[in-house]
Amino acid sequence: MAGKKREKERERAFYENGSKLHEKLIASCNGRPIPIRSYSCEELQRATNNYDPSRIFHTNWISKWYHGSFEGRMISIKKYLKHHGDKIFTDIAVTAKMSAHNNVLKLIGCCLETQVPISVYESAANGSLSSRLYNVTSDLDGAQQHQREPLSWQSRLKIAREIAHAISYLHTAFSRPIVHRNIKPENVLLDQHDVAKLTDFSLSISIPEGETHVEDVICGTACFLCPHYLATNYITEKVDVYSFGSFLLQLLTGQRLHELFSSTDYFNVEDFENDRKRFTINEVVDAAILVEEEGSVVWQQLEAVLQLALICRKKDPEIRPDMVDVTKELRKIERFIL
Structure with missing residues (x-):
C-alpha cells in the first residue's frame, strides 16, 4: 500500500514539475523547448551513494551540490533545500538555454519525480570559487573542502x-x-x-x-x-x-x-x-x-x-x-x- 502511495506521489510530482518546467522552457526559448534528460530518483541516489554528506562540495542559500558518478561519467548534482517556486524552474530553463557557453556549467538533465526537482550538471571537480578564493573550510562550502x-x-x-x-x-x-x-x-x-x-x-x-x-x-x-x-x-x-x-x-x-x-x-x-x-x-x-x-x-x-x-x-x-x-x-x- 505504501509503495502504491509513493508511486502516485512520484507520478503527481513528475506531472506537476514537468508541466511547469515545460511552460518555463517554452517561454524562455521562444516556443522551442530544449530537450532535457530525465533521471529517476534511484539513479541519482546511486550516483551520490544515497546523498552521502561526504560528497557535498558546495552549499548555498538554495541548494546543496554533490559530486556524483553516472554511467562512468563524473557529474554534479544540485539538490534544492526546499521548493522555491518559480526560481527553480527559472534556474533550470535559463541554464539549459546558456549551456552551449563554455563558461556556464552545462545542464545534463533533471529528476522531476521528487516534490522538489533535482538538477544534474557536468562535473565541477574543483568545487566553488569561493572556497578556493578564501581558502577556508566552512559549513557553507560543504563537507569535502580542504585547504589548497x-x-x-x-x-x-x-x-x-x-x-x-x-x-x-x-x-x-x-x-x-x-x-x-x-x-x-x-x-x-x-x-x-x-x-x-x-x-x-x-x-x-x-x-x-x-x-x-x-x-x-x-x-x-x-x-x-x-x-x-x-x-x-x-x-x-x-x-x-x-x-x-x-x-x-x-x-x-x-x-x-x-x-x-x-x-x-x-x-x-x-x-x-x-x-x-x-x-x-x-x-x-x-x-x-x-x-x-x-x-x-x-x-x-x-x-x-x-x-x-x-x-x-x-x-x-x-x-x-x-x-x-x-x-x-x-x-x-x-x-x-x-
Missing part, C-alpha cells in the same frame, strides 16, 4: 575574463537580454582544469523586447546590489555590471566584501583617483598574490583590474561600461603579460 594552494593571479585574471564573457553572452545572445542578478564567487564553480563555470540562474530575469529595463522586487546579495536598482526597482544589464565590479574586488583581495568594506574606505572611484599618493595597491591586494607575483607587469595588471572594478561599481549606471567592453578590457589586461 591559493589561486595564482593569472588564474584569477583568467576566471574574471571567463565569467565576464559568460555574462556578456547572457546580455547579448538572445532577443531579450537576460540579467543574472546574483553574480558572486559562490555562484562560480571550477571544472578539473579550473575553467570557470557560472551557475545559479534562479534570480535571472529577461528585459522585454524593445524595453530598456524591467521592474521587479529587490533580489540578490548585499554588497553586490546596484544602488540604482535598490532605489528604483529598475533592472538593466548594468545591475550585473555593478555585481561584477564587486566580484573583481573579491578576486583581487581574497576577502568577502563585508570584511573588505569594514577594513578600508577606498572602494569608490573618487577615493582611488584623488588619493593615490597615500594609497598603494598592496594595502588591499590579497597577500597570497603579493608573495607569489613580482614585476612591474603584474602591478600594472593589478592596478588596471582595480580601476575596472571601481568603474563597474560607479553609482550612476550610465557611467558603467557594458559587459562586452568589460570583457575586452580584461583581455587587454591579460595581454600585458606577453
